[in-house]
Amino acid sequence: MLHIDQPEDRGGPAQPLVIARGLAKYFPLKRGLFGSGGAVKAVDGLDLEIKKGETLAIVGESGCGKSTVSRLLMGLIPPTAGEVLFDGELVGSAALPAKEYLRQVQMVFQDSYASLNPRLSIEESIAFPPMVHGLGRTEAVERAHDLLDAVGLAPGLFAGRYPHELSGGQRQRINIARALALRPRLIILDEPVSALDKSVEAQVLNLLMDLKEQFGLTYLFISHDLNVVHHVADRVLVMYLGRAAEIGPVESIFAAPGHPYTRGLLASRLSMDPTKRRKTPPLTGDPPNPVNPPPGCRFNTRCPIAEPVCSNSQPNLAAIGHTIHALGHEAACWALVPGSGHSLATRKVA
Ligand SMILES: Nc1ncnc2c1ncn2[C@@H]1O[C@H](COP(=O)(O)OP(=O)(O)OP(=O)(O)O)[C@@H](O)[C@H]1O
């Protein structure tokens, strides 16, 4: 029988909860008339750390691979390459079998209705996962009621209802309660409030932040809404065409973005507000096809400061922050690498 209470912290607070190395997912294309079709490189060489107790947000345009990362971490699809460590243990090893790992990682999706079985009452929906894992019915129902309370829905009113009798915001609260039912350590939230009205969105975000404290959770938060990310995230990972363009503390990323792509994303958001208009041009056009990503830096075809070096070789993440607030701020851009050959890269004085 699996454990049904939150497991002990193994490696201590300094050890990242999740370390992903060299993560890749290629979706093969169907073979067409003209032979083998290659593959969609949805995620293509991603290193990632999620620290204990933090909210790491992933942002980037549609199709950059955010959901593929979450599905890889959830074990919903096998990786083409790479490995994941959870609290120091390799996922799938004898020390951390996949089944035990998957209990400690839960997910909440955008579509609150599709995630719930329409034939199960709310109480059954929440009590079901712990029962599958061996908790007795009485305890499981008790836990379901406690969790309804925790997500702000009176058990007496809601336990017996069915998903279609609830609003979108209420259904998302149920999905959150369900995700908590196995006492996970990591919750992956993939656009959890994107389908909700603005007023409901704020309530659900506040609830998520409260629950994080109350249950000692760590969040991976995926969103296309930079305002929401600014509000909830501790750190932000900016993805472009399956790779990391930039990562760092939220304030440092928003105040001093290093990568031209991040500046473009932020400018696209601000271009709606005339008082905050910036000099950086917002992003234009669409990302290139992930079947044949451009050589060198993947952003070079849309980048306002691209130079020959940018299409010749691929930059990796490198530290760009020089203040205490920018600790851990990294970007993958040749213009920031002294000696790279990019004319904007200032050579360090020896
Ligand atoms: N099952 C699949 N088969 C083939 N291609 C896929 C599959 N799932 C995703 N892709 C492709 O992989 C790329 C990344 O998709 P993904 O859903 O991870 O992006 P995303 O960043 O979550 O986008 P969005 O913001 O629209 O949710 C896209 O080009 C997508 O078309």
Ligand SMILES: [Mg+2]
């Ligand atoms: Mg997605």
